[in-house]
Amino acid sequence: MAIREILEFPDPRLREVGEPVTVFDDSLRQLVEDMAETMYDAPGVGLAAPQIGVSKRIFVIDIAGEDEPSDLMVFINPEILSLDGTQQWEEGCLSFPGATETVKRAEHVRVRAQDAHGKAFELEADGLLAVAIQHENDHLNGVLMIDKLNPIKKRLFSRKVNQARA
Numbered sequence: 001m002a003i004r005e006i007l008e009f010p011d012p013r014l015r016e017v018g019e020p021v022t023v024f025d026d027s028l029r030q031l032v033e034d035m036a037e038t039m040y041d042a043p044g045v046g047l048a049a050p051q052i053g054v055s056k057r058i059f060v061i062d063i064a065g066e067d068e069p070s071d072l073m074v075f076i077n078p079e080i081l082s083l084d085g086t087q088q089w090e091e092g093c094l095s096f097p098g099a100t101e102t103v104k105r106a107e108h109v110r111v112r113a114q115d116a117h118g119k120a121f122e123l124e125a126d127g128l129l130a131v132a133i134q135h136e137n138d139h140l141n142g143v144l145m146i147d148k149l150n151p152i153k154k155r156l157f158s159r160k161v162n163q164a165r166a
Helices: 026-041 127-140 151-165
Strands: 046-048 058-061 073-084 087-092 100-105 108-114 120-126
Touching: 026 046, 026 058, 046 127, 058 127, 073 127, 087 127, 100 127, 100 151, 108 127, 120 127
Parallel strands: none
Antiparallel strands: 046 058, 058 073, 073 108, 087 100, 108 120
């Protein structure tokens, strides 16, 4: 396993649309392990492959609390099947270190994906898991959380990011 470098905004690779995964082999499983280790080291609750410069449709999520056992979820070639309701959540992003902003997302999400062995599954989620799925899935499409903000919030968020880097 290896900790990978996390790309930071405005790296143009964060805007690339991830390619579908077609080969489910040991190298893919190694990539997933590297992504999990990188996410835990950061620390974060989710990480998408484009955030480490790999233009593939893969993300990992673990929303377990500090005093709970890890619950790593792997999503390969995810498809959002439905979005319902609305919620606002204070989001952060490993590609925007040190900055958070309230983002409006769907309250409930249903997703279809594959695991690291290619086995298909469907999952319904709400709360933080629904937010994390939508956030990470956006990364696979080259969409960043700053894109979800109105122009004023976008400017304020950019200042937060620059202050965090200083």
